[in-house]
Amino acid sequence: MTAPTPSRRPRTRSAGTVLVATSGLLLAVVAESCSVGLVGLSGWFIASSAVAGATAYSTFSYLAPSGGVRALALGRIASHYAARVVLHSAALRRISTTRLGYYDRAATDSSGHWSGQSLDRVMADADTQGMALIQATAPVVQAVALAVGGCLTVALAGYPSTATVVAVAAALCAAIAISTAHHVNDPGSSRSALRTELAAAVDAWPETASLGVADHLAQRTQELLDAYEEQRLRAAAATARALGACRVLTAMALVLTVLLADTQGADVTTLVFLVLLVTGVLANAERLVPAVRSRVLANGAATRLTSAGSTADSSGTPACRATYDSRALTVTGYRVPRSSIRRRRRIDVTVPVGSTLFVTGASGSGKTTFLDALASALRDPGGSATWATVTNVPADNHLFTGSVADNIRLADARASDEDIEELLTAMELDRSGLTGNTKVGVGGRGLSGGEQRRLAIARALAARPDILLIDEPTTGLDNGTANRVLAAVRRRLPHVVLVLAVHEVPAAAEASGRAWSTAGLDR
Numbered sequence: 312m313t314a315p316t317p318s319r320r321p322r323t324r325s326a327g328t329v330l331v332a333t334s335g336l337l338l339a340v341v342a343e344s345c346s347v348g349l350v351g352l353s354g355w356f357i358a359s360s361a362v363a364g365a366t367a368y369s370t371f372s373y374l375a376p377s378g379g380v381r382a383l384a385l386g387r388i389a390s391h392y393a394a395r396v397v398l399h400s401a402a403l404r405r406i407s408t409t410r411l412g413y414y415d416r417a418a419t420d421s422s423g424h425w426s427g428q429s430l431d432r433v434m435a436d437a438d439t440q441g442m443a444l445i446q447a448t449a450p451v452v453q454a455v456a457l458a459v460g461g462c463l464t465v466a467l468a469g470y471p472s473t474a475t476v477v478a479v480a481a482a483l484c485a486a487i488a489i490s491t492a493h494h495v496n497d498p499g500s501s502r503s504a505l506r507t508e509l510a511a512a513v514d515a516w517p518e519t520a521s522l523g524v525a526d527h528l529a530q531r532t533q534e535l536l537d538a539y540e541e542q543r544l545r546a547a548a549a550t551a552r553a554l555g556a557c558r559v560l561t562a563m564a565l566v567l568t569v570l571l572a573d574t575q576g577a578d579v580t581t582l583v584f585l586v587l588l589v590t591g592v593l594a595n596a597e598r599l600v601p602a603v604r605s606r607v608l609a610n611g612a613a614t615r616l617t618s619a620g621s622t623a624d625s626s627g628t629p630a631c632r633a634t635y636d637s638r639a640l641t642v643t644g645y646r647v648p649r650s651s652i653r654r655r656r657r658i659d660v661t662v663p664v665g666s667t668l669f670v671t672g673a674s675g676s677g678k679t680t681f682l683d684a685l686a687s688a689l690r691d692p693g694g695s696a697t698w699a700t701v702t703n704v705p706a707d708n709h710l711f712t713g714s715v716a717d718n719i720r721l722a723d724a725r726a727s728d729e730d731i732e733e734l735l736t737a738m739e740l741d742r743s744g745l746t747g748n749t750k751v752g753v754g755g756r757g758l759s760g761g762e763q764r765r766l767a768i769a770r771a772l773a774a775r776p777d778i779l780l781i782d783e784p785t786t787g788l789d790n791g792t793a794n795r796v797l798a799a800v801r802r803r804l805p806h807v808v809l810v811l812a813v814h815e816v817p818a819a820a821e822a823s824g825r826a827w828s829t830a831g832l833d834r
């Protein structure tokens with residue numbers, strides 16, 4: 312086995328996605344420009360109409376401005392709708408490309424760095440990163456385009472000092488928004504940490520109650536909830552403060568706009584136009600506050616995505632070389648460092664097909680680590696065992712909600728009801744009344760420890776592997792049942808290479824007459 316190398320981050324952008332995203336952003340700018348233009352022009356139009364109506368002989372033509380208002384209104388609706396469709400399509404394309412890239416990577420990664428939890432996290436991060444186009448990039452592009460466009464319009468209309476006021480106010484809004492970045496905390500990760508703590512507290516309840524520390528645990532859980540709530544409120548208060556400051560700036564900019572325009576002798580219709588235009592431009596600048604939050608969250612998600620499944624997540628499984636042909640499994644160069652309970656040694660062992668290797672040793676001697684290293688080496692895409700089916704049954708029983716049959720069919724989707732009954736009989740689960748229809752709760756709840764263990768082994772048998780590794784196969788079983796279960800495994804898979812991590816070789820193995828060997832990890 313070679314040490315796992317960090318695989319490249321899957322491609323998340325293609326030329327097509329970038330093109331769609333850019334068109335969406337352009338449409339968003341057009342939509343927002345139409346909105347602000349509509350507000351400004353219709354304000355000016357209404358004011359002009361009012362002034363014209365109050366004048367006895369007016370030459371004011373309603374045609375051009377009313378046409379302009381209608382054109383802007385229609386343009387706003389159309390570009391708004393188109394921007395939504397195109398931006399969502401670009402975001403979804405990006406999310407699905409990222410998700411599929413990581414699914415592919417997890418499916419082909421033999422390093423064992425992926426778990427259901429890490430995949431969940433990657434999927435949520437892909438969503439956060441993809442939606443940043445709509446929640447972070449679009450508001451920033453709109454705010455900048457509107458600030459530039461608005462200031463130019465005001466300056467060209469003959470009010471350069473008002474344009475300067477708007478530019479300064481927009482820049483200050485941006486600075487306020489950026490200053491909130493350090494208050495942003497990732498609600499996803501703190502929520503999931505809290506959820507894990509709560510689930511652990513619920514699971515540990517009977518034990519803590521019997522220890523008499525249930526009140527203490529309840530208090531600790533309440534403190535965690537309070538801290539989470541406080542953190543959430545602090546972030547919400549920072550956002551509210553920033554928005555409040557932006558609104559104060561907008562109000563001040565409007566007052567200055569009126570004063571400056573008045574000093575330059577602007578008539579009432581121009582004043583209305585300027586005020587509404589400035590309001591529209593600065594309302595867009597305010598949207599930078601939530602946009603900065605989304606950007607910070609997206610950056611955090613992108614950083615996590617970069618290291619997802621790489622050696623940074625590595626459990627540091629030591630390396631070995633494993634080869635397998637139709638005659639034997641050979642393990643070479645597995646090194647075990649010295650510790651108080653084991654001596655320093657190197658494992659080189661050959662296990663013929665149909666034979667069993669017992670990896671023995673006291674708790675902490677390194678049995679699980681050896682099985683993980685072996686499974687990883689066997690699955691190494693560059694190795695010689697890629698054609699073989701390798702099943703590793705860890706000591707934790709990873710059972711899923713549903714029925715006993717559902718769990719077995721994960722290994723063999725075509726297993727018939729009869730096949731399932733046979734497996735249950737071989738594992739002596741029928742004796743405890745289990746059938747294919749027996750319900751299995753979350754993580755195997757509803758079944759005893761020994762039943763869970765045997766169901767996990769039954770599922771491994773259903774996969775009909777060439778090499779079967781089982782960590783602590785007999786946990787939770789009495790000696791008689793343990794011996795019969797191990798004998799049944801061998802009967803059902805006579806040619807499998809079995810590697811079993813156990814504290815001691817079971818007496819029945821010696822009496823079985825079958826070929827077996829040991830790799831002892833004790834001192």
Ligand SMILES: Nc1ncnc2c1ncn2[C@@H]1O[C@H](COP(=O)(O)OP(=O)(O)OP(=O)(O)O)[C@@H](O)[C@H]1O
Pocket residue numbers: 629646647648672673674675676677678679680681
């Ligand atoms: N080859 C190795 N190189 C470095 N560290 C190792 C190696 N083998 C085991 N260890 C370390 O020794 C410790 C115990 O290992 P492991 O969990 O594999 O023991 P175990 O025999 O399966 O224990 P238990 O029976 O209690 O489950 C772990 O911290 C592991 O990282």
